[in-house]
Amino acid sequence: MPIPAPPTNVRVxxxxxxxxxxxxxxDETIIEVARENGIPIPSLCYxxxxxxxxxxxxxxxxxxxxxxxxxxxxxxxxxxxxxxTDTPRLQRYRRTILELLFAERNHVCSVCVSNxxxxxQALAQRYGLDxxxxxxxxxxxxxxxxxxxxxxxxxxxxLCTRCVRVCDEVEGAHTWDVMGRxxxxxxxxxxxxPWGASDTCTSCGKCVQVCPTGALVxxxxxxxxxxxxxxxxxxxxxxxxxx
Amino acid sequence: MHLDDMFERAEEYRxxxxxxxxxxxxxxxxxxxxxxxQPVFAALSEGGQGDACRVKAVGCMGLCSxxxxxxxAEVAAPNEAPVLYRDVRAADAPDILASVGRQPVxxxxxxxxxxxxxxxQRIVLANAGIIDPDSFKGYVAAGGYFAxxxxxxxxxxxxxxxxxxxxxxxxxxxxGYPTGLKWSTVAKMPPGQKYVICNADExxxxxxxxxAVLESDPHRILEGMAIAAYAVGxxxxxxxxxxxxxxxxxRIATAIRKAKRAGFMGNRxxxxxxxxxxxxxxxxxxxxxxxxxxxxxxxxxxxxxxxPRPPYPAQAGLWGYPTLINNVETYANIAPIIREGxxxxxxxxxxxxxxTKVFALAGTIRNTGLIEVPMGTTLRDxxxxxGGGIPGGKAFKAVQTGGPSGGCLPAAMLDxxxxxxxxxxxxxxxxxxxMIIMDETSSMVDVARYFMEFCMSESCGKCVPCRAGTLQMHGLLDKIAKARGSAQDLALLEELCDMVQATSLCGLxxxxxxxxxxxxxxxxxxxxxxxxxxxx
Numbered sequence: 001m002p003i004p005a006p007p008t009n010v011r012v013x014x015x016x017x018x019x020x021x022x023x024x025x026x027d028e029t030i031i032e033v034a035r036e037n038g039i040p041i042p043s044l045c046y047x048x049x050x051x052x053x054x055x056x057x058x059x060x061x062x063x064x065x066x067x068x069x070x071x072x073x074x075x076x077x078x079x080x081x082x083x084x085t086d087t088p089r090l091q092r093y094r095r096t097i098l099e100l101l102f103a104e105r106n107h108v109c110s111v112c113v114s115n116x117x118x119x120x121q122a123l124a125q126r127y128g129l130d131x132x133x134x135x136x137x138x139x140x141x142x143x144x145x146x147x148x149x150x151x152x153x154x155x156x157x158x159l160c161t162r163c164v165r166v167c168d169e170v171e172g173a174h175t176w177d178v179m180g181r182x183x184x185x186x187x188x189x190x191x192x193x194p195w196g197a198s199d200t201c202t203s204c205g206k207c208v209q210v211c212p213t214g215a216l217v218x219x220x221x222x223x224x225x226x227x228x229x230x231x232x233x234x235x236x237x238x239x240x241x242x243x
Numbered sequence: 244m245h246l247d248d249m250f251e252r253a254e255e256y257r258x259x260x261x262x263x264x265x266x267x268x269x270x271x272x273x274x275x276x277x278x279x280x281q282p283v284f285a286a287l288s289e290g291g292q293g294d295a296c297r298v299k300a301v302g303c304m305g306l307c308s309x310x311x312x313x314x315x316a317e318v319a320a321p322n323e324a325p326v327l328y329r330d331v332r333a334a335d336a337p338d339i340l341a342s343v344g345r346q347p348v349x350x351x352x353x354x355x356x357x358x359x360x361x362x363x364q365r366i367v368l369a370n371a372g373i374i375d376p377d378s379f380k381g382y383v384a385a386g387g388y389f390a391x392x393x394x395x396x397x398x399x400x401x402x403x404x405x406x407x408x409x410x411x412x413x414x415x416x417x418x419g420y421p422t423g424l425k426w427s428t429v430a431k432m433p434p435g436q437k438y439v440i441c442n443a444d445e446x447x448x449x450x451x452x453x454x455a456v457l458e459s460d461p462h463r464i465l466e467g468m469a470i471a472a473y474a475v476g477x478x479x480x481x482x483x484x485x486x487x488x489x490x491x492x493x494r495i496a497t498a499i500r501k502a503k504r505a506g507f508m509g510n511r512x513x514x515x516x517x518x519x520x521x522x523x524x525x526x527x528x529x530x531x532x533x534x535x536x537x538x539x540x541x542x543x544x545x546x547x548x549x550x551p552r553p554p555y556p557a558q559a560g561l562w563g564y565p566t567l568i569n570n571v572e573t574y575a576n577i578a579p580i581i582r583e584g585x586x587x588x589x590x591x592x593x594x595x596x597x598x599t600k601v602f603a604l605a606g607t608i609r610n611t612g613l614i615e616v617p618m619g620t621t622l623r624d625x626x627x628x629x630g631g632g633i634p635g636g637k638a639f640k641a642v643q644t645g646g647p648s649g650g651c652l653p654a655a656m657l658d659x660x661x662x663x664x665x666x667x668x669x670x671x672x673x674x675x676x677x678m679i680i681m682d683e684t685s686s687m688v689d690v691a692r693y694f695m696e697f698c699m700s701e702s703c704g705k706c707v708p709c710r711a712g713t714l715q716m717h718g719l720l721d722k723i724a725k726a727r728g729s730a731q732d733l734a735l736l737e738e739l740c741d742m743v744q745a746t747s748l749c750g751l752x753x754x755x756x757x758x759x760x761x762x763x764x765x766x767x768x769x770x771x772x773x774x775x776x777x778x779x
Contacts, residue, residue, distance in 0.1 A: 052551065053705075054550065054551035054706070054748060055705045055706045055707065055748060056706070056707055057706055057707055057708055057746045057747070057748065060746055069745055069746060071551055071748075074551035092742075093742050093745065093746050096738070096739070096742045097707050097708060097742070097746065100707055100708070100711035100712055100715060101707060101711065103711070103715070104710075104711045104714075133735060134715045134718075134735070134739075135715075135718060137714070158707075159704060159705075159710070177546075178546060178704070180704065181529070181700070181701070181702065181703060181704050182699060182700060182701075182702040182703070182704045182710055182713075182714070183702075183704065183710055183711060183714050184704070185704035185710070
């Protein structure tokens with residue numbers, strides 16, 4: 001007879017996503033389970049390995065029996081949940097959110113270094129966003145190219161704060177932060193000094209790699225040349241977690 | 244310390260003013276000060292201090308539109324309405340002082356038998372305009388800190404929570420969440436570090452209830468917070484108050500200092516095991532910091548922006564510890580509930596909304612000021628009877644409740660009783676108690692645009708629907724208001740309202756469309772008029 005198993009704190013729950021059954025640890029979020037199983041919930045601020053931000057609102061999903069939408073990145077799974085990730089209502093909201101993002105700043109793909117490698121562009125294509133119904137804001141923001149290796153173009157920024165979080169949580173430098181309010185928010189380096197003059201920046205480039213758009217790029221890239229590599233992040237966080 | 248000691252102490256304090264026959268009370272709250280109460284107080288104090296007559300600075304008397312207000316009260320007859328004088332100038336001081344104990348000065352008199360005074364029921368504002376907010380003794384003499392001693396020495400924390408639950412009190416900050424339920428959630432969290440927070444970041448345009456309570460009766464808030472801390476097992480509290488309220492900040496700071504000196508704050512309060520300390524944190528002018536998670540981020544020294552809930556503050560709040568967060572007016576109700584019992588409180592108000600509510604009347608209304616009425620009072624009573632109606636012979640058009648999160652109600656809705664649920668059904672909210680009254684000359688499209696502009700400039704910029712959505716909605720409203728809009732613009736506006744409401748991260752964005760939706764619901768023809776004007 002084997003030794004009785006020690007009591008465990010981990011609880012596993014079963015639930016449905018889009019009508020199919022799944023199981024997961026109860027401390028996992030909906031988006032984690034969805035990514036693991038290849039269910040494409042869109043998101044721009046969520047990134048595996050970084051803390052939850054819950055700001056882009058693209059990963060909102062519907063729960064059966066509840067009129068409120070919940071953010072898949074900030075909601076843990078529970079026993080018996082019936083989750084719907086791609087209803088017509090959600091599709092409509094997602095398209096509008098993407099429209100708002102495109103209208104907010106200058107996202108002209110044809111002249112962007114990230115053309116073809118941009119998460120915002122990919123989502124727009126996926127949701128068939130061929131035009132924007134709201135007026136463009138047309139506010140010109142500066143481009144800071146003072147850093148010898150990287151460049152920040154605030155006109156392409158969607159304020160997802162992945163750069164802020166990766167710099168703080170993974171690199172430990174906390175060079176990036178956000179200043180201002182509303183649509184005039186900007187990511188800043190140090191206390192709003194030019195990036196090149198930053199004392200804290202280690203030039204590791206993690207912020208550039210996690211940026212979903214062409215806001216943070218390498219110097220010397222031209223249209224469509226800026227490809228990004230996100231694979232280092234789950235790797236680092238997994239190594240850390242194991243330790 | 245036991246209740247008997249407390250009675251003795253209160254008796255001592257009352258004895259100190261033995262021989263004083265009359266009190267000349269000068270309102271020194273912010274609105275009376277802004278209309279010139281300080282020189283009045285100086286002139287009265289100079290000429291009037293005597294053994295039989297005492298000149299006293301007090302808090303808000305309510306009728307702000309008639310300020311500066313001075314009341315002459317007979318100490319021996321506390322239940323009688325004092326003689327009230329309106330629009331007092333420093334030059335009137337000799338006349339008032341000469342009249343004390345004799346015939347009142349008729350030319351300054353403000354009748355106190357009008358409905359504005361007689362129709363109110365004062366629980367939260369019981370001491371406002373009567374006691375000196377800077378005087379610890381005055382608060383104790385008026386029965387203050389009895390409830391705290393009673394809770395500490397005669398009740399268990401669970402009994403305190405029970406009493407609050409029984410009272411049916413609901414959060415006065417606007418949400419209407421049952422206070423007892425919130426308290427018991429925090430109390431049920433495992434023992435350890437816990438916090439209580441008083442949300443005094445009142446930011447709705449036209450609302451000044453919390454300011455008045457803090458300026459008039461700050462000890463009441465501290466007492467309520469201490470009782471809450473005892474009930475949930477916290478030992479540290481924060482008052483988060485906006486820096487735009489310097490007088491309120493000063494008075495609550497004085498109150499904290501005096502309460503500490505008297506042993507009602509700090510270690511081993513009233514010789515029990517209970518310790519509690521309060522600190523003030525100042526808001527730097529961001530409306531969003533009234534949202535509980537943004538408020539806590541601000542206290543922690545972070546950028547004041549909300550985070551997704553759950554986890555709720557009761558579970559993981561300030562620095563990750565269980566945190567109880569209530570509004571000023573909610574805490575102001577606690578001491579009376581403990582003193583008089585939850586059943587007493589539950590007898591006031593309607594079935595699902597108990598107690599009284601303080602409202603700030605602003606806009607085009609005769610009696611601008613602060614009132615407290617039982618829940619369930621009709622809007623008509625509040626506006627036409629207590630508020631005195633619209634001045635200048637104009638017709639009433641709409642009342643806006645709940646600030647930028649609320650909505651506008653038309654004349655046809657005036658007979659509904661004011662409580663959380665009926666207002667919500669009609670597309671607005673109780674909110675913290677601001678009421679802006681508008682007459683026939685107000686354009687509802689402009690009102691909606693104004694509130695949308697407010698939300699747009701107060702959006703923290705974290706989530707996309709609120710940040711970019713309020714901006715676009717404001718643009719559309721502006722276009723419609725300037726008679727340049729089309730039917731498509733209105734349709735798009737309605738679509739954005741639905742989207743922003745459903746997808747925003749925090750209450751600011753989720754409720755930002757309410758002023759638009761409610762004006763569209765009740766005043767759609769005004770939008771259509773503007774659209775028609777555009778096509779001509």
